[in-house]
Every structure is written in C-alpha cells, then in structure tokens.
Amino acid sequence: QSALTQPASVSGSPGQSITISCSGSSSDVGAYKYVAWYQQHPGKAPKLMIYDVSDRPSGVSNRFSGSKSGNTASLTISGLQAEDEADYYCSSFTSSHTLAFGSGTKVTVL
Amino acid sequence: EVQLVESGGGLVQPGGSLRLSCEASGFLFSSHWMHWVRQAPGKGLEWVSRIDTDGTLSTIIYADSVKGRFTISRDNAKNTLYLQMDSLRAEDTAVYYCARDLHWNLPDYWGQGTLVVVSS
Numbered sequence: 072q073s074a075l076t077q078p079a080s081v082s083g084s085p086g087q088s089i090t091i092s093c094s095g096s097s098s099d100v101g102a103y104k105y106v107a108w109y110q111q112h113p114g115k116a117p118k119l120m121i122y123d124v125s126d127r128p129s130g131v132s133n134r135f136s137g138s139k140s141g142n143t144a145s146l147t148i149s150g151l152q153a154e155d156e157a158d159y160y161c162s163s164f165t166s167s168h169t170l171a172f173g174s175g176t177k178v179t180v181l
Numbered sequence: 182e183v184q185l186v187e188s189g190g191g192l193v194q195p196g197g198s199l200r201l202s203c204e205a206s207g208f209l210f211s212s213h214w215m216h217w218v219r220q221a222p223g224k225g226l227e228w229v230s231r232i233d234t235d236g237t238l239s240t241i242i243y244a245d246s247v248k249g250r251f252t253i254s255r256d257n258a259k260n261t262l263y264l265q266m267d268s269l270r271a272e273d274t275a276v277y278y279c280a281r282d283l284h285w286n287l288p289d290y291w292g293q294g295t296l297v298v299v300s301s
Contacts, residue, residue, distance in 0.1 A: 074225065105285040109226075116278060116291040117226065128289065160226050162287070168242055170216065170286040175225040 075100065075161055075173040082179040083151045091176045093144040093161030099171050101142035105164035108137055108146045112157045120159075121146060148178070156180045183207040183290040185279050190295030197269050197299070203262040203279030203292055211257040214282035217264045219275035220294075229253075229277070230264065231286060247273075269299045 076094040083089040093100065093108075100106055106124045109117035119128050121137035124144060134149045144163070148155055161173035189201040201217070217229040230253040233240025241253055252265040262279050276296050280288035 103285070105287050107287050111226075116293055117288075118291075119283075119289045122283060122287055122289070162226075162228075164286040168286070169244065170218075170228040170231065170288075172218075172226040172228060 073171070075163060075171050077159075077161060077173040077176045079174075080177045080179065082181055083148075084181045085151055085153065087151050088147060088149040089151060089178065091146045091148075091159055091161075091178070093146070093163075093173045095142050095144070095163055095171070097142060098166040099142075099163040100139065100144050100161075102166060103164045104139075106137070106139060106144045107162045108135075108144075109160045109162065110155075110157045111160065117160065151180055153180050183281065185281065185290060185292035187277065187279050187292045187295040190277065190297045192298045192300065193269055194301050195270060195299055198265070198267045199269065199297060201264040201266065201277055201279075201295060201297070203264075205260045205262065205279075205281070208281065208290075210255075210260040214286075215253075215255060215262045216280045216282060216286075216288050217251075217253060217262075218278045218280055218288065218291075219273075219297075220278070221272075221275040224275075227275070231282065232262070266297070269297075271299050273297065274299050 108121040111117045125137040184206045230243045236255045250268045276294040278294045281290045283289040
C-alpha cells in the first residue's frame with residue numbers, strides 16, 4: 072500500500088495559478104475516476120475540495136479545478152489567495168479496494 | 182449539518198489497547214461506508230480502515246500496517262463508529278480521524294480528530 076507521489080512544496084504569488092501533481096499507477100489513479108483532493112490547514116481536519124477527478128462539492132470555490140491524464144491527477148488553483156496556503160493531499164481508490172493518499176504538498180503563497 | 186465527533190484518544194503504553202468512538206449526526210449513518218484515517222505528528226494522511234454499511238466481515242478492509250491489531254465496527258442504532266486498537270506500537274501515535282464515505286472509498290466529511298499517543 073504505497074502512497075501516491077506529490078511534490079513536497081509548491082509556491083506562487085497572489086493571483087497566479089499553481090498546479091499540484093499526484094502520480095499513481097494503473098492500479099489506482101490510472102484505473103478509476105475516484106480521485107479526490109483535500110485541503111488541510113494546520114491543526115484542522117482535511118476538507119474535500121475535488122472529488123471524482125474534477126467535481127467540486129457545493130461551497131468550494133471555482134478557483135479549484137481537477138484533471139487526470141493517465142496515471143497522474145492534477146489540482147490547479149487559479150487566482151491564488153492567502154487563504155489557499157495549506158497542505159493538499161490527493162487520494163484514490165485502489166484495485167485492492169483500499170484507499171491511497173498522496174504524500175502531501177505544502178502550498179505557500181509568496 | 183453533518184457532524185462527526187471522535188473520542189477515546191489518550192496516552193497508552195506500548196502493547197496496550199484503546200477504543201476510539203465516532204458519533205455521527207446530521208445524516209443517515211446506516212447508509213454510508215465509514216473510514217478511519219490517521220496522521221502522525223508532522224506527517225501525511227494514512228488510511229487505516231473502512232467498513233461497509235452493515236459491518237459484516239466481508240465488507241471490512243484494513244491497511245497492512247494495522248491488520249490483525251485493529252478492529253473497525255459500527256452500531257447503526259447508536260450512529261457510532263468504533264476502532265478497537267490492540268497491541269499498540271509507538272508508530273501508531275497519531276491523530277485519528279473518522280470520515281464519512283461519499284462513494285467508492287472517497288471520504289467527504291471528517292471529524293476533528295482524537296490524539297492517540299503510544300509511549301512508556
């Protein structure tokens with residue numbers, strides 16, 4: 072049960088766009104549409120930002136968007152804002168019916 | 182409003198046991214799969230276990246790291262999810278979150294977490 076691979080950190084200036092990648096395999100990200108992205112501020116519980124690769128839950132800003140190509144999923148944050156500074160995790164259903172999380176990416180707003 | 186409230190965390194010695202609870206409200210608990218996910222201090226999220234709606238053995242699955250030591254269960258009449266943790270190790274130290282499943286192992290709502298510290 073290996074973690075999905077994410078960059079340790081990504082940074083951008085306010086108003087810019089950034090993209091976080093989530094690399095898996097043909098047994099998880101590449102095989103299913105059940106890929107999600109979570110935002111976690113320090114000391115808080117994770118918050119669902121994207122589900123089923125590219126769907127947004129009600130109340131989540133449309134500045135957040137998701138996509139997938141092959142075994143890699145991506146989260147794009149456009150119009151970066153100070154409140155977007157947080158840790159972000161991807162997740163995926165796996166062929167062994169478990170849940171795999173990404174290694175996590177710290178987003179810094181410069 | 183969906184609410185998940187974990188309890189039962191604390192300090193326990195290596196080899197000891199602890200039972201976590203997660204009380205759910207604001208949704209039809211019996212209709213959702215449920216998860217336990219943990220996060221060691223300063224580390225990332227690690228999925229622990231998932232239970233299906235009726236909690237039969239065939240619908241329960243564990244991460245390899247806890248298989249044979251942890252037991253997930255649920256009481257739909259009490260809207261409560263449980264995690265029995267036995268043979269605890271230092272590496273089990275983490276904040277433990279319960280989470281509701283949207284579908285297909287995709288958690289949507291999370292509790293605030295309960296801290297488990299395994300130390301002598």
